[in-house]
Every structure is written in C-alpha cells, then in structure tokens.
Amino acid sequence: MSLVRLRRDEAGTGSGTRAGLVAKLVLMGLVNALGLYGVLAAWQAGSWGIVAAALVLLVAADAVYFSRRALPGKYILPGLVFLLVFQIFVVVYTGYVAFTNYGDGHNSTKEQAVEALLAQNERRVEGSPSSPLTVVASDDGELGFAVVDDAGQVEVGAADEPLEAVEGATVTDGRATEVPGWTVLDRAEVLERQQEVTDLRVPVSDDAAAGSVRTQDARTGYVFEPVLVYDESADTMTDTTTGVVYTPNDDGQFEAADGETLPVGWRVTVGFENFTTAFGDPRYSGPFAKILVWTFAFSLLSVVTTFLLGMFLAMVFNEPRLRGRKVYRTLMILPYAMPGFLAALLWAGMLNTSFGFVNQVLLGGAEVPWLTDPWLARLSVLGVNLWLGFPYMFLVCTGALQSLPGDVYEAARIDGASGWRTWRSITMPLLLVATAPLLISSFAFNFNNVALIKMLTDGGPRFDDASVPLGHTDILISMVYNVSGLDGTAARDYGLASALSIVIFVVVGIVSAVAFRQTRKLEEMV
C-alpha cells in the first residue's frame, strides 16, 4: 500500500508541493494571527515579559519557515518552543524564586502590597458622609452599590470598579431605583446575599487612599477611610490613629520601631535564606535529612528489588522448551499496564489496618499496621513499588537476554563453568551493560515518584516532632509539594519550595552524571 502511495506522490511531485505550500501558508497564517493577538493582549495587560517572549517567538517562527535555509530549524522549532517555555524557562524561574520570599504574605509587588494594606485597614471616619445606597447586581451576578451623592447624582461601582457617575438612572425618594446596565436587588435578594453585601467594599476612586463605600444595612452607605497613610517620598506607612510610623525592612514588610510588622508584605530577594532554612532551621533540617536519606534508600532499593526479581523471572522464562510461556508472560506484565496511581490507591485500601484485604483475609484477621508504623510503611512502599515495577524489568531483561550472544555461553560450557558462575560472570554483567541506562532512568523516576507516595501513605506516618506536615515515607518531591502549600494545608511558601526543588535538581544531576560515567566504564570493561 505504501508503495502505491509512494508512486502516486512521485508522479504528482508538483501538486504535492503545491498542497504542501498551501498547508504551510494556512498554518503560518494561524501562527501569525495567534502570535499577534498574543502580543497585543499582553501589551494591553502590561505584561512586558510576555510581549517580548511572544515577539521573539513570532519573529523566529517566520524567519525559520519563510527562509529557504534553516532546514533543520523547520523540524526542531515546534518542540523547541514548548521546551524553552515550559521546561527550560520554568527551571530557571525556579532558580529565581528560590532566592525570594515569594509566598503567603509576600505575594506581589510593593505597590500592590501598599494598596492591599490601605484597603484592608479601613474604618469609618467619625462624622464621615453617609449616602442613600441601593444594592445592584451586574448581568453576571456581581454585586455593586449605587449611591446618590449630595448633588443628587447617581454613582455606581463594584468591588473592582471604583464609583462612577451614571446617566439615566431613576431616583425615587432620594434613592436610586433603576440603574442602566445593572439590576436593582429587592429586599429578599439582598437578605439572601447578606454576607456578600456587608463584605463588599466599593472604592471611591482609583486612589486607594480615598477609601471606600461600605454598608451595614444595605440602605445607607458610609465612606470608610484607610487608617494607614502611605508617604511616597519618605516610603513610610503611618497609622493615623496611633501615630506609629512603619518603614520598609529587608524582608519586604513595613516594620515599626518596636519590631511590629504590617501583615501584607511584598516579594524581595532574600539571598540564601531559603537554603539556610532548609539546612539550618531545626523545623526543616531534621526532617530534610531523614527525608533525603529515605529518598535515596527508596529509589535505590526500588531499582535493585525490581531488577533482581525481573531478571530472575526473565531467566526462568527464557527457556524455549517451556510450554505456556506467552500466557505466563502476558499475565505477569499486567501490573505494568495498570496505571501507577490506581495501583497505589488500590494497595492503600488492601493494606488498611482494620478492614484491608491483606490483614483480614490473607493474614486471617491480624491487625498489622502496614501503613501507620514507620518501618512497616517503608516496607509497604517498597513492596508495592516492587509489584508495580518488576514486570517492566522482566520485559527489559527478557529483551536483553535474547540479544545476548550464544557463543559466550557455549565457551563457558566448554570451559566447564557452573550455572552460578555463568550467571555471575557472563549473564549479570552483560545484562547490566544492556540495561544500565534504563536502570538510571528508573532510579531518577522513583526519586520523584510523588504519585506513589502521596496515594499510598500520603507521606505518613507523620514525624512526631515536626511542626511542618511531613512524615516518615515522604520523599523530597512530596516534601516540596507539602512545603509549597499548594494543597491548601499549610501556608504557601514558594521560595522555600523552589529552594528544595533546586536541591533535588542538583542531587539528580550529580547522580545521573556519575551513573552515566560509570556506565561508560562498564561498557569499556566488557
């Protein structure tokens, strides 16, 4: 079939390239349209980094695909773009975040922090003006306030839209009853969303220092003004009620003379602080050391156990006279075809102390704490990983065994080598050489096998002494996940999490480099 197709393409070379040209033009048109849209959208949002990146990528794409040269570029570019943005850039960015205090309380830039501080610390100024207020909602259900000012003008706004005068609103008894573009809520609807209404603050103007309108009863609006005043020239915050002056400190927070800080800070670079926290702060360094050792033990033992079992089985079934080999093989590799996360969850249930299948049925009602005792939990993790991983090693070793040269074995037999000797001196080294790269990648995979750990034990049992949510079977990457706070159980600390990621990058890099060098030596030896 392919031959027929080939001949047709050869005959119609001209039309083939014309069709190709059309396809190329259509694709490049799409790319350019998307790219230009991207540049404009980023420009509008003021994200200059994205504007620059989009422009560079767009120019590169046009240069590569419309020039007659740069032939390899045409094939590499699509993958390269994704690689640059979603792998290389994010790794570099991890390096940057590792040196900042990015996280809860330090989420944004200084201007945004100042705005947030002004907005959060507001109170009703004694004798401040009150105005009749109506609760309104936009078409997509967002709440807003319509107030009537002293001159009888209706102004309307919402949480992220400062008050603005509207034309054409109806005012009855000094209160707005109809506002174009908004729906006026009746009493029942207001009661239903009471909490939202009392929480809502509508900024008076774009300037955060001007305060906001709030209401308690949904009928009268009061202007709340910030308690804090930001002095831009001196770069200080002053509390107008107590007179305390806060100045910015090195941690990206406003700090008073007595050391009291304001709750919202901003992102600053903190040097090696995250690394010294990981290695020096006893809250993290103790668990970190234990977790580092366990991560190595876990990944190494996983590779060794799966490889040994896989190799043993491969040798057992590498026997052409054996009947039913195919059936054995197909059934044995089923665990490999089972997605890893499903297997981990399944075993988590089967190993449950009081109700699980293993304790209840296989062990006749024993109460072995498979997942809640530190050492048994580690054993269980290794056991489950053995179940998951041995079929892979079995497949790999079977493939490698079949490609081993037969004459070596013949020579060994003539020399009178025993089975054990043949295995130790021939099979094992040759298998190791053939599978070494796979063993290394298997090590690297298990080093970061977060799904298994999270699903089987969730890192548990917890360390008794740690104030951070870490446990005896946590590996480095699950520690990073817990520290980052992205699951919502702890305060978010992107800086520390990124610093830990960098440590893992370094460890994995060193291990792989050393391992690959050893492999080369092994290859030369054999």
Added chain:
Amino acid sequence: MTTVRATPATRSPQAAAPEQELRGRMRPGRWARELGWRHVVGVVAVLYAVFPLVYVVSASLSSSGTLTGSNELFAEVSGANYAGLSATEFWSWMANTLQIGVATAVGTVLMGAAAAYAFSRFRFAGRRSGLTALLIIQMFPQMLAFVAIFLLLISLGEVFPLLGLNSKVALICVYLGGALGVNTFLMYGFFNTVPRELDEAAKIDGATHAQIYWTIILRLVSPILAVVALLSFISTFGEWILARVMLTSEQNWTLAVGLYGWVSSLLEANWGLFAAGAVLSAIPVLALFLFLQKYIVGGLTAGSVKG
C-alpha cells in the same frame, strides 16, 4: 477484565497435554529439574501479579461499596457501583484524561519525530551540542518545577485565559514542554537505523525534504512512533502532581486527581465507587498495552541498547 480471570482456568488443560507428552520423552526427574520448577515459579509469580487485580474487580462488583464488604471475593455480583459512578464527576474526569492523554501523545509524537529527523538527517552547526543539551535536560524532570509552572500560568492566564490555571489546554502545553527532552533520543536511535540511501534516492527523484519526511521516513519508523505515543499516553494518564496543582475546578480534573480525592478523603465509604472507577480507568491503558505489547518490548530494548 473477564479474560484476565478466565485465562488461568483455561490454561491448565491446554498446558497439561504437552507436558504429558514431554514427560513421556523426558524422565520425570529431569523434567522437574529443567522445566517443572519453572512452572511452579510461573504460577507463583502470576498469582502475585494478578491477585490485586482480581480483588479490585471483585470489589467493584460488591454491592456494599465499603472496604470491609469487599473482602469476600465475588460473594455477590452487582452493578451498583458502576451505576453509582454516573452520579459523580467520574465520566467527565475520564473524558478529560482521554482528551489530555491523546492530545499530548499526538503532539509528542509529531514534535519528537520532527526533531529526531532533523538530528538524524541534517548536519548543521550546533547539532552535537543540541543532542548533548537534550541528554542533560532529560535528567531534570519538568514536574520538579511545578511551583514555577504554577506561577508562570498565573501570569500567562492574566493575558490569555486559555493558557492559565484550570485550563486543559494549558496542561497539555505543559506536558508538551517535556516532549522533546524525554523522547527525542529514543527516536533518534531508531531513525538512524533507517538507511540514508532511501532518502537520497528519493531526493534524486525530486522529492522535497517534507515529502521524504512525511511519506518515507515516518512510515518506516512507525513502530517507534507507536511506542512513544503509548509511553506518552500512559505517563500523561498517570501524571498527578502537575494536574493536581493546575486543574482547580472539579469538572476539569483528571482521573488521577479525582480518584485520589475519593480515596484520600473517605477511603472506607468510597471504596466501591473507587474500585469500579479503577477498573474502568485501567481498561483503556490495559487494552492499548496488550494490543501493542510486541512493539513495547522491542522499543524498550531498542532504547536500552542505543540510549
């Protein structure tokens, strides 16, 4: 899954006859020493490999839906758990997972094969250093940078919501970021085994580089394309941490995120649902796997020799 359970039963009678025949030729002692013990090992290994799968099938058919009620294998057979799945978000998770997995697999194959073709067939400045760079990048798994990816998507999402958090397209793009690093080498080795004379002959006949690539090379390397697509699909299928961090709303979750949620919150109560979900989720991967088994074995060892 039924075939899985049925096979051990059907195997013994089939295998018994040839064994009789063998024993006739061999002395029983020799048979046991050379072949018999292998059958013992085989049966033990198969039991070890298969019993959790048998258990999950049985648990998914139990009507109680609890962990305790699932311990007696096949005590009852009811479809209650499977029916119960439609009251949950399970089927949207399944659809999401398949969409994301297929899109990632197709993208990975297209981009990886194109890059491997360039590295294998063209000689250009930076080729060697490019290959070395890919080898180094391969050592640094993308998911380690999940914090940075999360932060990047927050910024991207402000400009293009489609590339922001909680978007499946964004997740696919992130997965595609890992496409070149992981697979180019595997493919590069395979591309090198296709003789260059083929493309040269086509070139003399007037074929363009694009025609050579799409109509000649890609057909000849289709086994490795199948392997890479399968590996990519399977790893995307089971990927948890990036999906967990990026997909925030429940109807956008993948199976890994959703099923983790069921079991981690209420293991005892959700067990039947989980078991039914697990059986259904395993089917696509299992089917692909058995279907493409011979390619996988070949592909894995090709990688190991050429790595």
